[in-house]
Amino acid sequence: MALGILVLSFWPGRMLGVRAARYWYHHQERRLGTLDASQRPHLESVLSELVTVEELRVVSDAVSEAGAKNQRWPRYIRGLNRLKQKSRTQEGRSVIDLELGIAYVMAATVEEQDNNNEVAAHYMESARSVLQSLGWQGYSDDALTSAAKRESDRREPASLKKGKEPR
Amino acid sequence: MTPAAKAVYLGALLIGLSLGAFVGFLEEGSVLGLVYEASRSLAPAALVDFSNMQYRHADLEHAESALEMTAVFLENMEELKPEKTQKLALATAYTRLALLQDAVSNPQQSHAYMVKARSLYKASGARDYPESEMKERLRAFDQSAK
Numbered sequence: 001m002a003l004g005i006l007v008l009s010f011w012p013g014r015m016l017g018v019r020a021a022r023y024w025y026h027h028q029e030r031r032l033g034t035l036d037a038s039q040r041p042h043l044e045s046v047l048s049e050l051v052t053v054e055e056l057r058v059v060s061d062a063v064s065e066a067g068a069k070n071q072r073w074p075r076y077i078r079g080l081n082r083l084k085q086k087s088r089t090q091e092g093r094s095v096i097d098l099e100l101g102i103a104y105v106m107a108a109t110v111e112e113q114d115n116n117n118e119v120a121a122h123y124m125e126s127a128r129s130v131l132q133s134l135g136w137q138g139y140s141d142d143a144l145t146s147a148a149k150r151e152s153d154r155r156e157p158a159s160l161k162k163g164k165e166p167r
Numbered sequence: 168m169t170p171a172a173k174a175v176y177l178g179a180l181l182i183g184l185s186l187g188a189f190v191g192f193l194e195e196g197s198v199l200g201l202v203y204e205a206s207r208s209l210a211p212a213a214l215v216d217f218s219n220m221q222y223r224h225a226d227l228e229h230a231e232s233a234l235e236m237t238a239v240f241l242e243n244m245e246e247l248k249p250e251k252t253q254k255l256a257l258a259t260a261y262t263r264l265a266l267l268q269d270a271v272s273n274p275q276q277s278h279a280y281m282v283k284a285r286s287l288y289k290a291s292g293a294r295d296y297p298e299s300e301m302k303e304r305l306r307a308f309d310q311s312a313k
Contacts, residue, residue, distance in 0.1 A: 006179040013187020021195035025203065035246035043243050050210035091236055095217045135229025151220055
């Protein structure tokens with residue numbers, strides 16, 4: 001009977017421990033920093049949005065490594081557009097826009113290689129519109145493509161670079 | 168129920184609760200620690216990456232606003248939790264802002280940014296370089312990264 005009580009009380013104890021850990025971490029952060037309380041909610045929103053964008057990029061890279069490579073950029077673009085709709089911060093929206101611009105260029109390159117010229121042109125038009133809104137002025141299509149590719153290559157995982165196909 | 172039995176059951180309850188709370192705290196604590204660490208390093212990296220790309224490709228106005236936005240964010244992060252790498256990233260952002268001001272012949276504003284950049288470089292433990300050398304080093308780095 002005593003053993004039963006011990007085992008059964010372990011679970012509510014664990015839940016208590018989880019809550020205590022969350023409370024402790026949250027308050028530890030507040031205690032350590034000197035940031036004004038009014039600025040915290042905005043900073044937390046920015047952190048959360050930027051981390052979500054990074055997670056989406058990592059997941060997109062991982063999925064394309066695992067297969068379904070021709071879906072890499074369209075899937076990433078869909079994810080970024082969903083995040084953009086939810087974004088509430090200027091920082092988050094700006095980062096998402098730049099990611100979108102580069103992803104559109106990369107998607108256009110893939111479609112062009114597959115001779116889907118109409119789809120490629122549509123992606124390229126979207127890329128131009130997004131990147132121009134970010135101040136990438138005076139770029140021809142070729143220059144825009146090579147700049148976006150360079151930026152994408154900088155961050156691409158080594159395993160994806162091996163194949164060197166922009167899929 | 169005898170008083171001895173009551174004491175044993177109460178003891179079992181307390182031990183079970185304490186053990187559970189200890190395990191729960193450790194488990195959640197390790198996960199939260201990783202999540203906090205990841206968010207504190209991933210988010211600044213994403214914004215620094217953004218402003219660097221804008222610096223390389225956008226027009227002056229957009230590049231400047233991206234660098235300023237990053238600088239404000241990193242300043243806030245510094246107040247939340249000061250870190251060496253953050254100070255270096257902030258100093259680099261201010262140096263790039265100074266270079267942009269040089270490009271539009273605004274030496275006063277450029278110097279104001281460099282004062283901040285130098286103090287941050289020093290605070291991060293790096294050597295105290297003169298303004299011109301800091302700018303030259305960053306220019307050379309940006310050139311090699313192209």
